[in-house]
Amino acid sequence: MITFQGVSKYYEYHTVLRNITLTVPKGEMVFLTGPSGAGKSTFLKLMYLAETPDEGDITIDTLPLTSLKPSQVPLLRRKIGVVFQDFKLINNLTVFDNVALALRVRKAAEREVRNLVSEALKKVHLRHLADSYPRSLSGGEQQRVAIARAIVAEPLVLLADEPTGNLDPNTALDILRVFRDINLQGTTILIATHNRELLRGTDKRVLKLDGGGLSEEGGA
Numbered sequence: 001m002i003t004f005q006g007v008s009k010y011y012e013y014h015t016v017l018r019n020i021t022l023t024v025p026k027g028e029m030v031f032l033t034g035p036s037g038a039g040k041s042t043f044l045k046l047m048y049l050a051e052t053p054d055e056g057d058i059t060i061d062t063l064p065l066t067s068l069k070p071s072q073v074p075l076l077r078r079k080i081g082v083v084f085q086d087f088k089l090i091n092n093l094t095v096f097d098n099v100a101l102a103l104r105v106r107k108a109a110e111r112e113v114r115n116l117v118s119e120a121l122k123k124v125h126l127r128h129l130a131d132s133y134p135r136s137l138s139g140g141e142q143q144r145v146a147i148a149r150a151i152v153a154e155p156l157v158l159l160a161d162e163p164t165g166n167l168d169p170n171t172a173l174d175i176l177r178v179f180r181d182i183n184l185q186g187t188t189i190l191i192a193t194h195n196r197e198l199l200r201g202t203d204k205r206v207l208k209l210d211g212g213g214l215s216e217e218g219g220a
Contacts, residue, residue, distance in 0.1 A: 001026040001188045007056030009042055016042050018212035029183040031199055032192040034209035040192035044159045048080050049073055061156055081150030085162040087142045089134040096130040099149045120148040124178055140171035147178055160191045169197060
């Protein structure tokens with residue numbers, strides 16, 4: 001599903017990622033950890049082409065990212081959902097409309113929008129808040145809206161960049177349970193986090209970025 005082969009990324013004279021080789025099979029849930037500034041966000045950005053590698057090749061599903069034509073980038077991004085630490089919700093739109101936005105941009109039929117948004121909100125246990133606005137929600141509820149938005153188009157891959165960074169410990173564990181439920185339905189998930197509590201006792205693979213290199217820390 002996700003393959004990195006000899007991937008490196010440089011910023012001026014600083015090596016962010018060095019010769020990264022990795023395979024994440026379809027349906028796996030993986031944690032990516034490492035100190036602040038280790039390159040976790042850059043690693044994720046390479047997968048949806050917010051950044052491009054300086055060396056090496058990346059494949060998502062069957063798409064070779066380093067040789068994609070500009071016209072193929074939207075096809076790639078339809079396969080990937082992204083969750084951010086700061087939610088990135090639009091405050092003057094309801095929960096329903098925030099989740100529906102990506103579908104409407106793609107000009108999906110409104111009946112399909114209603115069905116997919118309802119299903120996405122059900123998965124994150126927020127259907128009862130569909131008509132609410134983000135500012136009226138707790139941090140955990142806002143993050144679940146952001147997750148619903150990321151999965152509404154049924155992506156093959158879900159990427160989460162410090163998704164619990166602004167949440168208290170109990171809420172963070174609730175969000176982790178949401179990710180696990182989504183993973184059980186077949187979505188491949190990669191979560192970048194510095195929150196060691198999320199990794200405690202996990203049965204998932206844990207990868208660590210440090211000094212530009214990638215190593216396996218533990219897990220199944």
